[in-house]
Amino acid sequence: MTGNNEAGMMTKLAADWHDESDYSYAKVSPISMSSSFVFDNLDDLDEVYGGKEGYIYSRIDNPSTNYVNKLIAGIEGYDEAVTFGSGMSAIITAILAFVQQGDHVIASTVLYGGVHDFLKNELPRFGIDITFINFVTDNVEDYIKPNTKIVYTETISNPLIEVIDLQAIADTAHKHGALFIVDNTFATPSVCKLINFDVDVLLYSATKFLGGHSDITCGIALANGDHAAAIRTKKSLYGGIISPFEAWLLTRSLRTLDLRVQRHCDNALKLAEYLEKHPKVKKVYYPGLASSPFRQLAEKQFEHNRFGGMLSVEFTGGYDGVDKFIRECKLIKFIPSLGGYSTSLTYPAKTSHRGHTPEELKTSGISAGLLRFSVGLENIGDIINEMENVLSQI
Template sequence: MNKDIMTRLVRLGEKIPQSTSIPKTVPIYMSSSFSFDDVETLEDIYNGESKGYVYSRISNPGQDVLKEVIVGVEEGQAAQVYSSGMAAISMSILAHVKSGDHIIAGNVLYGGSYQFLKDELNKFNIEVTFIDLKNENIEKYFKSNTKLVYMETISNPLMEVIEIKRISTICHEHNAKLIIDNTFATPVVCQPLKLGADVVVYSATKYLCGHSDVMAGVVISDKDTIDKISHTGCLYGPTLSPFDSWILTRSLRTLKLRVKQHCDNALKLAQYLEKHEKVKKVYYPGLASSEYNSLAKEMFNDNLFGGMLSVDLVGGEKAVWDLIRVLENIKFVPSLAGVATSLSYPVKTSHRAMNDEELKKAGISKGLLRISTGLENIDDIISEFEEALKRI
């Protein structure tokens, strides 16, 4: 190239090397935008006459590969991917409502979702009624402007299981959509679309990624709904980066293996803790003593009940603080679903936006410790709890 060094620096190495070999894994398309030989080619893509990429906020090959895996695993029609679980949740909700609409939501939810529904939607004049979906008669809360119901399959942090079929039937009788956060269950444990949900959302930051190194969110639904959510998402802009799309796709390859081990370990740990004198109550739907056990057996696959459990400790808040301090090898992390077992204290982390009255109403006590069971050998996890409980 007979040009100045500045020109050579910016123009060389721009073409993808031609090759007859096919890469074994899909490469990362680390490109914000795409180029075209002429305007007609770009027009054809915009008009849907040919398949192509324009700008990575709209779509990127790595996102499409990720969507293909997610749609196949969840057995839905279409998916969209975002830069966090909250982005997936907020885009899915905002795509369905306008000023003056009404939403019904479960009263035990991840704190961020609760805050978004309670405070953020208020700014748009969207009313949200929080109810106890297990015990209250949801029928009486529907209004002519109720557009959707929002809930979690396994609620954070009390591990309640709510009957999806019943809620979805009532929703559809009232022309409302059911959006379910399936983060704690994963598609290995439960597939809400098969039980009548219209939209499934995930914080993919958790089990779908599973290694505590990516922030991501995904939404699965029918094609028209995903088009609608994608349009909203494209305008707000919480796009998933090409690198994170790639690493999440790779992580999904081992989802079933990981989730099975998380679930097996959680059940054994719950059974152990249930008998411990310093534990008042264990919240885990896999326990025969859980009020959700028979429903969970009906709704969940392969007798799996998730990797998350919570415990109410004798000694309340002080016992939680002490246990966190003495469990030296088990980290205190305000997240979950990594390969290593970790602890969280909901009232000071995920649910810190709830005031005392809201926490009481939801049944979240100050002695509640949430455990994300990892993939370690279960005997090691149990003996560490045994030792630590002796010291508090």
């Protein structure tokens, strides 16, 4: 038990949040595959629009999405979770909920390429300025302007697996009246609880580790009070909703999240330690390594001695070497995604960061020899054996 008698994460995730008597005492909550809901009279309709719990139209809310929203909010500690049809939908909606023409946003140079492209290409179309900085080496306060409304980053950066000082950046943002918005996809709540670092809006591509089975596409935004209400309102307006079936699948996945993440983390550390010693590897990016410049900060911010299931590797053979590596792999699949049950790899320069210019790739530290690995749930010895065999051929 925890010191404050609060139930642990796995206990919360294993609990049934629905009233079984509502569903003929079914153990598992059913999928509410309904686009709309029936009212007996106008008064009942007005009460739901006025805030009484109930359902009107599934673009606004649905029992299946409401169920998973409560489950996620419960383990994260935020007032409310809002689910979306994709991670990008969650991110874009959360950002647009808090900016308007004339505002300014600060974001990390090293982050998911799709978000970088949105910030770089779309925000200026609406008269919103964007400044990209290195959150590891730059002082955020030096870039704050009177019209700065959002400071945006990732808990663990994509694809360089950097760790930034969350509390320091939160304090700087709040000092100047800006919101601190963080994507926690690579970490998950099993590694880092962002509520502990005064993060205003927490984001996920739940397609990844939270979903965990490579069979759903969805996103999540979590916030408190008026911030949550603003995101929920924009979600209904923009229409980027999750389907009831995918909400149900996400609920299923969350039941085993903490167990899966522990395995991801254990395997990732073992793989990183193996690769760090290999002569054909120039550099391994993983905060759990004793040699990592982020090890001390990661130990401070992350829980249960976990460092995540993602690592990136720069190979000595450059582009030709990684191309050969990809072609020779059998167990490790080349997949432009991450967070599934099996180990996969991707080539950021041609997938997640394909929209980057050569200069932006250089600034972001994405070299021609860089591969990003999402470490799965296999027996890690089998993955290491494949690595050994493939590396001997390149």
